[in-house]
Amino acid sequence: MKIMVAIKRVVDYAVKIRVKPDKSGVETTNVKMSMNPFCEIALEEALRIKESGLASEVVAVSIGPAQCLDTLRTGLAMGADRGIHVESTANLYPLAVAKLLKALAELENPRLLILGKQAIDDDCNQTGQMVAGLLNWPQGTFASKVVLDKEKRTMTVDREVDGGLETLLLELPAVITTDLRLNQPRYATLPNIMKAKSKPIKKVTPEDLKVQLKSDLEVVQVTEPPKRKAGVILSSVDELINKLKDEAHVI
Numbered sequence: 001m002k003i004m005v006a007i008k009r010v011v012d013y014a015v016k017i018r019v020k021p022d023k024s025g026v027e028t029t030n031v032k033m034s035m036n037p038f039c040e041i042a043l044e045e046a047l048r049i050k051e052s053g054l055a056s057e058v059v060a061v062s063i064g065p066a067q068c069l070d071t072l073r074t075g076l077a078m079g080a081d082r083g084i085h086v087e088s089t090a091n092l093y094p095l096a097v098a099k100l101l102k103a104l105a106e107l108e109n110p111r112l113l114i115l116g117k118q119a120i121d122d123d124c125n126q127t128g129q130m131v132a133g134l135l136n137w138p139q140g141t142f143a144s145k146v147v148l149d150k151e152k153r154t155m156t157v158d159r160e161v162d163g164g165l166e167t168l169l170l171e172l173p174a175v176i177t178t179d180l181r182l183n184q185p186r187y188a189t190l191p192n193i194m195k196a197k198s199k200p201i202k203k204v205t206p207e208d209l210k211v212q213l214k215s216d217l218e219v220v221q222v223t224e225p226p227k228r229k230a231g232v233i234l235s236s237v238d239e240l241i242n243k244l245k246d247e248a249h250v251i
Contacts, residue, residue, distance in 0.1 A: 001054065001055045001056060001110075001111045001112070001150065001172075002055070002056065002057045002058075002059065002108065002109070002110040002111060002112075003046040003049060003050065003055050003057070003058050003059070003110055003111070003112045003113075003114060004059045004061060004104065004105060004108055004110040004112070004113050004114070005039070005042050005043045005046045005058060005059070005060050005061065005075070005080065005113075005114045005115070006039065006042070006061050006062070006063075006097075006101055006113070006114075006115045006116075006127070007035055007036065007039040007040075007042070007043060007060055007061065007062050007071055007072070007075050007116075008035070008036040008039050008062065008063075008064070008071070008116070008119050008121075009033050009034075009035065009036075009062060009064055009067060009068045009070070009071040010033065010034065010035075010036045010119055010120055010121040011026065011028060011031055011032070011033060011120075011121060012031075012032040012033060012034040013034070013037060013120055014032075015031055015032055019222050019223065019224050020222070023221045023222050023223060024219070024221075024222065025219065025222050026121070026222065033067065033070070033071075034071075034074075035071050035074050035075065036116055036119045036120055036121075037116070037120060037180075037185075038115075038116025038117055038118060038119065038120070038177075038178055038179075038180070039115070039116040039119075040078075040116075040185040041116060041178040041179075041180065041182050041183055041185055042114040042115055042116045042176075042177075042178045043058070043060065043075055043078055043079075043080065043114075043185070044078070044183050044184070044185040044186060045114060045143075045146060045176075045178060045182055045183055046058045046080075046112075046114050047078065047079040047080070047186075048183065049112075049146075049148055050079075054148050054150050055112070057081045057082075058079065058080045058081050059080065059081065059082055059083070059084060059108060059110065060072055060075035060076065060080040060082075060083045060084070061083070061084045061085075061086070061101065061104060062075075062083070062084075062085055062086070063085075063086040063088060063092060063097055063100055063101075064086075064087075064088060064092065065087070065088070065089050066087060068085055068087075069085060069201065072085055072201055073193075073196050073197070073201075074188060074196075076195075076196035076199045076201075077188035077189075077192045077193040077195070077196035078185070078186060078188050078192070079186075079192065080199075081199070082199055082200045082201065082202070083199065083200070083201040083202070084104060084108075084201070084202045084203075084204065085201055085202070085203045085204070086100050086104070086204055086205065086206065086209070087203055087204070087205055088205070088206055088213065090213045091215065091219075092213070093124075093215045093217050094124050094126035094127045094130055095126075095130055095215070096211075096213050096214075096215060097127050097131075098126075098127050098130035098131040098133075098134055099134065099211045100206060100209060100211050101113065101115075101127070101131045102131055102134040102135055103209035103210065103211050104209065105131070105135055105173075106135075107209075110173065111153075111172045111173045111174075112148075112155070112172060112173065112174060112176065113131065113135075113137070113173070113174075113175045113176070114175075114176045114177075114178065115127060115128045115131075115175070115176070115177050115178070116177065116178055117141060117142055117177040117178055117179055118177075128141060128175055128176075128177035129141060129177075131175060132174075132175035135173075135175070137173050137174050137175050138168075138170040138171060138174045138175070139170075139174065139175040139176070139177070140155070140157030140159055140168050140170055140174065140175070140176050140177070141159060141176075141177045142159045142160050142161070142177065142179045143157045143158065143159055143176050143177065143178050143179055143182055144158050144159060144160050144165070144179050144181045144182055145157070145158035145182065146158075146176060146182065153171065153172045154169055154170060154171055154172065155169075155170045155172060155174055155176075156168070156169055156170075157170060157176065159179070160179055160181070
């Protein structure tokens with residue numbers, strides 16, 4: 001069984017985000033980039049399924065500019081067997097990414113497609129649901145536990161919802177999006193980093209996949225949130241009530 005995992009290159013989670021002077025977007029020049037943390041969880045889950053003997057191959061896919069090769073190499077160093085890079089310099093929104101992943105899934109024919117539930121740069125949380133709809137595959141989003149039954153060709157997914165946990169039984173092929181509590185991703189070891197240099201990465205373009213990139217979305221302006229005022233320490237409950245009543249006007 002083949003598993004395909006989508007991984008995204010984003011600004012590292014530890015970097016302080018800065019808006020460009022022209023307010024056209026977030027500054028990425030000379031900024032540390034890394035794999036989206038949710039994508040790391042997705043890849044780790046695919047590798048664990050393979051290590052348990054339930055899958056034969058893990059294919060990592062990244063869509064974006066040439067620098068995405070670094071992210072793919074990280075995925076290969078973690079344990080993916082090979083990579084696919086869909087090279088594009090266009091602004092990619094969830095529907096365009098979903099169409100590209102659909103085309104790749106039809107070419108590669110995986111039994112399982114795993115994505116992070118969202119990316120930490122745009123927080124859209126849409127791509128997994130969209131690609132499942134385009135492929136007409138069942139989906140298990142926000143997965144906190146995944147159990148694969150290879151003989152029955154089904155997968156049980158525990159997902160976190162507002163009321164607690166929901167358990168779904170999905171027939172393969174299926175789409176899974178991963179939540180934070182699914183697993184703890186491994187670190188790439190030095191020997192595996194060296195081995196990753198010899199693993200194959202196939203390069204394709206949206207034109208090769210017969211996908212036309214266009215978007216109905218336009219970013220008008222990106223601005224920083226307003227700065228919050230410093231908090232104050234109050235000496236008594238009476239002082240708190242007075243401030244809530246006279247200054248905040250909430251009581």
